[in-house]
Amino acid sequence: MCELLNRIWSRPRGEWTRVLRRELPALAAGIVEELEESIPGFRELIADSDEEVVRQRVETALLTALGYREPSCQPEGVRPEAAARPEREPSASGQLVPLKAVPSQRSPEAGVTAAERARRELFTGLTSDMPMSEIALSELAATAGWPLPATVRAVAPATPGEMQQLAGVLDDALTGMVGGQPCLLVPAPDPEARGPLECALRGRFAAVGHPVALRDTASSLRWALRLLNLTPARPGAEARAVFVDDHLSTLLLLQDEPLAHALAARWLRPLADLTPRQSERLEVTLLAWLEGGGAPEAAKALSVHPQTVRYRMRQLEKLFGTGLRDPRTRFELEMALRTRRLMAQVRRQHSRVSRRARVVTAEFRPPLGAGRMARVNGL
Structure with a gap:
């Protein structure tokens, strides 16, 4: 199996299916041979069956495990060769596609059409x-x-419910889940035109990736998800969409937070012995x-x-020495200062939203009758 996977992965993805179909019979025959040699009584168990039929059934099971067949129970009386008939056939490019005879019928096992599966x-x-x-x-x-x-x-809404609503508004969106996170892919014929998308997202908390060529879709989605994690959710009327286009420098500086901390610690080390107030004043200056x-x-x-x-600059020159005259040092210092300021802003925003949520929870009181009803019902 490992050798087969290595042969598949060594080729372009478009050829995987073609290689798999060519190698699968030999792999199935090898599995049957291993089972006969390693499991006592297995040879006698299949003695009454045609070895080719057993091999076909193993091949069918492998196709099912690899996702090229829908799992199904073989009804009594069905011929083995009929049960082993694949539900998909390879196209000219080697990609398995539904058989032409049933392109739009719903599969009784999966309950989805060929278009939905595609x-x-x-x-x-x-x-x-x-x-x-x-x-x-x-x-x-x-x-x-x-x-x-x-x-x-790529559009990353905050909740699956938002995704379903947006899919209804954006007829041309492609929906799916990535790591449990709902996502949509929206065509962007004019990368500069954001008006229609902003209108559809009004009043919703979501992150929108930068416009990319189709082959770079994963990049747009990755940065949309990163921006969603950095931006605290705003409830109710304050909910709004955020666009990666507007936060490119922030995402670039905070793409790896441990590295960002290391950058700030490395270049701002001369300020470490000052009081927090002194350090903040000199950093801002x-x-x-x-x-x-x-x-x-x-x-x-x-x-x-x-004056x-x-x-303050004279104090900073004593701390940093002649480095403030070096262009590279000034560049690194500006990046470190911007990174530290951005991380502080993100912390404050999340803290503010969490504090607001706690206040709303504390102010909520159930109706008077609710508690009385609970006691009556013994809850």
Whole structure:
């Protein structure tokens, strides 16, 4: 089995099915041979059966385990060769597709149409880190009735219920789950036009990925999910969608929080021995100086006198030495300061939302009759 998987993985994904179909008979025969040699009495158990029929049944079981057949119970009286007939056939590209005779019938076992199954497989293929071939995607898209767009955005709503509602509003969305998180893929013919999507998402908390080419769908989804985790949910009328396009620098700096902490700790180590108040004051001044390019600009940004900025900069020069004159050091320091400020903002936002939720819970009181009714019912 390991050798078969290695042969499959060594080829492009579009050829996996073709390799699998070619290798499966030999693999099934090998399994039957191993069972006969390793299990006492197995050879006698199948003595009355045709060995080829047993091999076909093992092959059918492997197809079912690999997801190319729907599991079904063989009714009494059905010929083994009929039961072993695959429910899908390989297309020209090697991708297994439903047999032409039943393209739109509902499977009694799965309860879904071929189009619904194709939409699920298409979503999985687009969001996987190992993209499918263009031919395989085109075949699935044709079966699913979802024309492949040139550009797509991923949308990550907060709850599965939101996904169902959005799917009803966005007729051209492809829906699915990734790691238990509901997601939608929405065509983006004009990457700059966000109006229709913003209108559909109004009053809903969701994160929208950046527009990408179809082969990069997984990237749009990954950053949408990251932004969703960084942004605290706002209840009720304050709920809104956030777009990755508007937070690219934040996501870049916070893509790996332990690394971001290491960056800040490495370059801001000279401030570690100061009191929290002193450290914060100097950090704010240094960032304003780096962003503005001088004391007057920093003073204006901080609403303080320029002489105050110059005094603080003299303190910073004592702490950092000649490094403040080095362009690379200034760049690293600005990244470290921005990263620390962003992490503090995220912590404050989550703390504020949690505190608001606790206040709402504390203020809630059940109706007077509810408690009385519970006592009457003995609850």
